[in-house]
Amino acid sequence: MDMVFQLLFQGIGIGSVYALVALGFVLIFRATNVVNFAQGEFSMVAAFLMVIFSVDLEWPYWISFLLSLGGMAIYGALFNLGVYFPLRHRTYLPVIISTIGASILVSNSTLALYGPQPQVLQPLLDFPGFNIGTVYLDAQYLLIIGLTVVLVAFQYWFFEHTLLGKKLQATSQDKEMASLLGIPVATMIMLTFVYSAMIGGLAGILVAPILFVSIHMGGTIALKAFAATIIGGFGDVAGAIIGGLALGVIETFGAAYVSVPYKDGFAFLVLVAFLVFRPQGIFGERVAEKA
């Protein structure tokens, strides 16, 4: 029984990371109707920023953390201006190609700068963790889960209780109508990219001490997050969170009870099962776009 709790804890921890990245996916998808294939690189770039600030420059951890998040805000803004904005009046296809191009460019630039060898990042907290009974609660996993809860709560408050949140929702539902009301659509989309880059970046920084920091980490995380959004119901915010957590738990249990080498395989097995049997995901498409 303790084994089950142990795995559940770790599954929810890693699932939180998928949930954060999936959230970024969904927000950009809802604002632009385009899947951002460079979403995983948000996490990768943030992790490398952490490596630059805290390992290379040896700045204090928390300052590096805040600087990296600030850097991701700028990165999100530049990403919007360079990758999406020039193509905003085109169909979704050129934009998708553009995000794929950005993904390749960013990972290879990082490869050129840092080489293929993975970097190591220390955990954010000094103490390693503690036991409850025989269940070991790792501090980094606790931090991930805690920050995810805070962020999801913040996001809920922001979208449901602020006028800016409502304007962002309006923009994602009908851009033309939003602009007719005087909502600055380009600014709303810019904010979406900035926020999406920051939560993707946060996920990258949090998961970096567990995985290694490498140019491939973005691709792996993005694929899992993408699977999470399919499982939850594409475009659904709650679905992204539930899907991410479910995926983390499933692959952790799969690795423990079935096979460790096939750990990543379980995520995609679940993805394929959903695509075949319930392509609309757990939450389906609740909001009919056209009433």
Add this chain to the structure above:
Amino acid sequence: MPLIELKNVSVRYGEIEALRGVSLSVEAGEVVTLLGGNGAGKSTTLRAISGLTKPASGEIIFEGKSMTGLGPEEIVRLGIAHVPEGRRVFPGLTAHENIMLGASNRSGVSKDQIDQEADAMFDLFSDIRPFQHVLGWTLSGGQQQMVAVARGLMAKPKLLLLDEPSLGLAPVIVSKVFEIIKEIRRRGTTVLLVEQNARMGLSVADRGYVLETGRLVVTGKPDELWNNEDVRAAYLGGHARTAAKA
């Protein structure tokens, strides 16, 4: 000086010329109705005014200033609110939230004030008061139309553009919508109204224009238009008139 004036405005959608040199004007305080059949260019005229569609040629002058090159976000800040065809209520936001967002063109207004103004809208639109916390997509067509008009009024517009407010609504709801237009008129807001329902459209108007395949064919007072052969012809698709000419 008219509040708004269109001078020789033409609009193209690719090969198709949707508006061919349309000139019209609306004085402050007037309600003017644009009539015409399907594809006559009524909605295109409104879209050109609110900046959704860029005219290929011609000029649109609002309060004596040219609006050439302005986008919809800037135009609504000048005081022109467009309630477009199909109502376009945000499906995932409540009626109340939809109406609040109508004030997005006004700067320096607090959220509390917008909230109170939105509450006050339900005095004019009392039918939708019970549905104010219901999501947009669950509202009926008539309720959505009222939300859309209320949202337009939240902009405190000098000119309100209403595109086919009667479309797809039951007759009893249509008369309610037109009662509201009469009330808006009493409060002194200038309205440019597009309607296929000529009788209703003219019943609230000071003047009317009739559009036919992208051109203005006739203008006048409501009773003049109502008794005009061309108006009837325009509503029958214009074939009678063309045939008579040939």
